[in-house]
Amino acid sequence: MIAKLIRQNIKNLQPYSSARDEFQGLDAIFLDANENPYGNLNRYPDPHQAALKAKLSELKGVPTAQIFIGNGSDEVIDLAFRIFCNPGRDQVLICPPTYGMYEVAAHINDIEVVKVPLTEEFQLHTAEIIKQTHEKNIKIIFLCSPNNPTGNSLEDIEEILNTFSGLVFIDEAYIDFSERDSYLRQIAKYSNLIVSQTFSKARGLAGARVGMAFSSPEIIALYDRVKPPYNVSTSNQKAALKTLHQPSLYTSRLQAIKSERTQLLTALRKLKVVKKIYPTEANFILFEVEDATAIYNYLVARKVIIRNRDRDVKNTLRVSIGQPGENQKLIEELKKYEKITAH
Numbered sequence: 001m002i003a004k005l006i007r008q009n010i011k012n013l014q015p016y017s018s019a020r021d022e023f024q025g026l027d028a029i030f031l032d033a034n035e036n037p038y039g040n041l042n043r044y045p046d047p048h049q050a051a052l053k054a055k056l057s058e059l060k061g062v063p064t065a066q067i068f069i070g071n072g073s074d075e076v077i078d079l080a081f082r083i084f085c086n087p088g089r090d091q092v093l094i095c096p097p098t099y100g101m102y103e104v105a106a107h108i109n110d111i112e113v114v115k116v117p118l119t120e121e122f123q124l125h126t127a128e129i130i131k132q133t134h135e136k137n138i139k140i141i142f143l144c145s146p147n148n149p150t151g152n153s154l155e156d157i158e159e160i161l162n163t164f165s166g167l168v169f170i171d172e173a174y175i176d177f178s179e180r181d182s183y184l185r186q187i188a189k190y191s192n193l194i195v196s197q198t199f200s201k202a203r204g205l206a207g208a209r210v211g212m213a214f215s216s217p218e219i220i221a222l223y224d225r226v227k228p229p230y231n232v233s234t235s236n237q238k239a240a241l242k243t244l245h246q247p248s249l250y251t252s253r254l255q256a257i258k259s260e261r262t263q264l265l266t267a268l269r270k271l272k273v274v275k276k277i278y279p280t281e282a283n284f285i286l287f288e289v290e291d292a293t294a295i296y297n298y299l300v301a302r303k304v305i306i307r308n309r310d311r312d313v314k315n316t317l318r319v320s321i322g323q324p325g326e327n328q329k330l331i332e333e334l335k336k337y338e339k340i341t342a343h
């Protein structure tokens with residue numbers, strides 16, 4: 001089933017064979033990769049990220065053959081295009097308002113984007129999505145749950161998984177902040193499902209650029225063939241592995257962010273300038289005001305930077321959950337704004 005989705009040039013690809021592919025083992029004199037024999041970061045990284053994958057496999061309950069590690073989720077997204085989508089011919093489907101990178105990656109790869117906007121409640125228009133898959137040459141459906149920038153989780157993904165025979169890419173960058181189950185369990189059932197997660201959000205490693213994809217062994221093998229051999233640096237592999245060995249730090253910070261989210265929601269609800277707050281299962285809050293651009297500019301002048309999402313959802317702002325003092329400062333500034341603009 002996957003075979004007929006792959007681009008012909010990728011099927012025929014002879015992948016690069018690195019020095020580390022040709023000899024594996026630690027106890028030897030390494031004169032095979034033109035490395036400098038001196039220094040700390042003088043050796044190439046493990047192209048297979050074996051230590052990191054072994055730990056992830058144990059934590060997530062997924063075999064290592066079903067795990068891919070990328071240079072951020074951005075690489076996981078880009079590779080999906082390069083493996084499956086024929087430039088100038090194929091299409092992908094997205095459900096806006098959603099993460100901007102799906103569309104950017106599509107345009108870089110010369111792939112047309114079919115848009116089926118979310119409903120008023122920011123849920124999937126499942127019937128319309130399925131209709132589009134019959135009419136167009138759609139290779140991948142991108143779903144983001146919890147969704148950025150709306151913050152809510154998507155219902156009815158199962159229906160798409162049961163109907164669509166192309167690839168379903170579920171972006172779970174914010175899954176740790178949600179009480180819902182990950183779609184990870186479903187990769188055993190659907191060989192066309194790719195679940196992506198990241199070290200950038202709940203794991204606190206946005207600076208390290210480490211993303212993950214979980215999928216069928218066939219799809220992961222394709223990812224491994226197409227990726228640059230040394231796509232994740234030694235330092236970044238180590239940083240990722242280190243967070244996995246600090247479960248209590250991860251849990252306590254996650255708890256702190258979730259409890260700050262509750263506090264911030266309460267404080268925002270009390271403000272008159274806030275017209276509507278959208279439900280969130282992520283580490284950010286989308287809320288509606290009368291004039292998003294005016295508030296955004298006011299906050300920027302006060303050196304508090306949030307995101308103006310007016311272009312996606314009229315008069316909305318998106319704020320990431322910060323440290324308690326940072327969130328307090330935001331609320332104080334919004335209160336001042338309220339006073340200044342009170343009629």
Ligand SMILES: *Cc1c(COP(=O)(O)O)cnc(C)c1O
Nearest residue numbers: 072073074099148173198200211
């Ligand atoms: C932040 C975010 C990511 C993370 O991307 P990285 O490249 O791993 O930092 C992925 N998807 C969504 C929807 C995001 O908001």
